[in-house]
Amino acid sequence: MDIQQKQEKIIREFQILGDWQERYKYIIKLGQKLEPLDEKHKVDENLVRGCQSQVWLIAGLEDGKVVFRADSDAAITKGLVALLVRFYSNEDPDTIILTKPEFIQKIGMQEHLSPTRSNGLLSMVKQMKIYAMAYKSKLQQQN
Numbered sequence: 796m797d798i799q800q801k802q803e804k805i806i807r808e809f810q811i812l813g814d815w816q817e818r819y820k821y822i823i824k825l826g827q828k829l830e831p832l833d834e835k836h837k838v839d840e841n842l843v844r845g846c847q848s849q850v851w852l853i854a855g856l857e858d859g860k861v862v863f864r865a866d867s868d869a870a871i872t873k874g875l876v877a878l879l880v881r882f883y884s885n886e887d888p889d890t891i892i893l894t895k896p897e898f899i900q901k902i903g904m905q906e907h908l909s910p911t912r913s914n915g916l917l918s919m920v921k922q923m924k925i926y927a928m929a930y931k932s933k934l935q936q937q938n
Contacts, residue, residue: 798882798883798886798890798894799894801881801882802882802894802896802897802898805878805881805882805898805902806898806901806902808821809821809898809902810902815907818902818907819871821874822871822874822875822878823870823871823873823874824874825874825877825878825881826867826870826871826872826873826874826875826876826877827870827873827874828877829865829866829873829874829876829877829880830864831866832851832853832864832865832866836851836853836864836866837849837851837866838851841853843876843915843918843919843922844918844922845914845915845917845918845921846867846872846914846915846918846919847872847911847912847915848867848868848869848872848915849867849868849869850865850866850867850872850873850876850915850919851865851866851867852864852865852876852919852922852923852926853865854923854926854927854930856930856933856934857885859887859934860884860885860886860887861883861884861885861886861887861888861891861926861927861930862884862885863879863880863883863884863923863926864880865877865879865880865919871912872912872915875912875915875916875919876919879896879916879919879920879923882896882898883896883923883927888927888928888930888931888934889927889931891923891924891926891927892924892927892928892931896920899916904916
């Protein structure tokens with residue numbers, strides 16, 4: 796499944812859900828399914844700056860693809876980062892750098908998040924793109 800197909804799948808999932816009460820429950824459920832990070836990764840250097848809640852994000856490179864892992868101390872925030880991990884993980888660095896998470900606007904998420912959560916979501920996307928740029932640079936140096 797390419798990243799555009801992932802985007803469309805997320806949009807469909809949210810369209811099936813009725814109101815935002817149901818959508819929030821779904822986001823929280825996504826967070827509950829996220830594999831928790833080991834405590835050794837819950838350190839300052841892995842914190843996403845700009846998030847009101849604590850969000851830890853780490854990345855690795857496997858077969859030229861970036862793989863993200865994340866955790867948060869807040870239920871909705873954990874669900875949001877789980878959605879982004881699902882969206883951007885296992886993609887090559889260029890795809891991550893060039894692809895905007897359009898599903899955020901298409902499902903109306905930004906209008907239903909508080910300004911601080913919305914800023915936090917943008918900070919998570921930004922941090923994922925920074926990791927992708929770092930891995931792109933690393934891959935270019937290897938070639």
